[in-house]
Amino acid sequence: MNARERLVTSAQELLWERGYGGTSPKAVQERAGAGQGSMYHHFAGKADLTAAALERTAAAERERAESVLGGDGPALERIAAYLRRERPALRGCPIGRHAADPDLVADPALRAPVEQTFAWLRDRLAGIVAEGQRDGELRADVEPAAIAAAVVAAVQGGYVLARAAGAQEAFDLAVDGAVLLVEGLRA
Structure with a gap:
């Protein structure tokens, strides 16, 4: 990995661990094994490096979500698979915690x-709900955008509950509840 890649990867990790305020350029440089000159050769400053790191994290999160949502199968199965996808809940969402x-x-x-990223995810989920409605799998009287927002909120809320409780089980319970609610939309 070249210095720029090491800096971006290190910034991604530190932002997830510490947030923006807790991530200093010096800490990123130390983790990346890169000097100050190297950092400022590639980035105008902390904000520029953070933007690059967040863009990469956002792209990875969209890719992970799409790997489940874009699969074969009925809409409800794909939504449930997205909800139950393995996540390190105690670390928080790599994107959501920045909100x-x-x-x-x-x-x-x-x-x-x-x-x-959240707009993309809500749109993607709403499209799957609408697909399920077209296929007769889901009730026609539900608003796809509202269901999509609720699914995203359940995942993000699950992260918060897990971190507050210090237990992965709090996240798992939140997403299990969301799956039950979504399954109640069957036609």
Whole structure:
């Protein structure tokens, strides 16, 4: 890995562990084994490096979600598979935890990958719900966008509950409840 890649990867890890405020350029450089000159050769500063790291994290999260949502099978099965996908809940969502970082969300350029990832995910899930309605699998009287938002909220809320309880089981219970609710939409 070249220095730029090591810096971005290190920033991704530290942002997930510590958040924006807790991630210093010096800590990123130390983890990456790169000097200050190397960092500022590739990035204008902390915000520029953070934007690159968040873009990469967002792309990886969309890819992970799509690997489940884009599979074969009925809509309900794909949504349930997305909900029950293995996640390290105690670490929090690699993207979602940044939505609670006031310094990050105050900067439109840094907030953009978070905002765009959630918009993509809601749209993708709403499309699957609509597909299930077209196929006669899901009730026609439900609003796909509302169901999609509830699914995303259940996952993000599950992360919060797990971190607050210090237990993966809190996340698992939240997503199991969401699966039960979604299964109640059968036609």
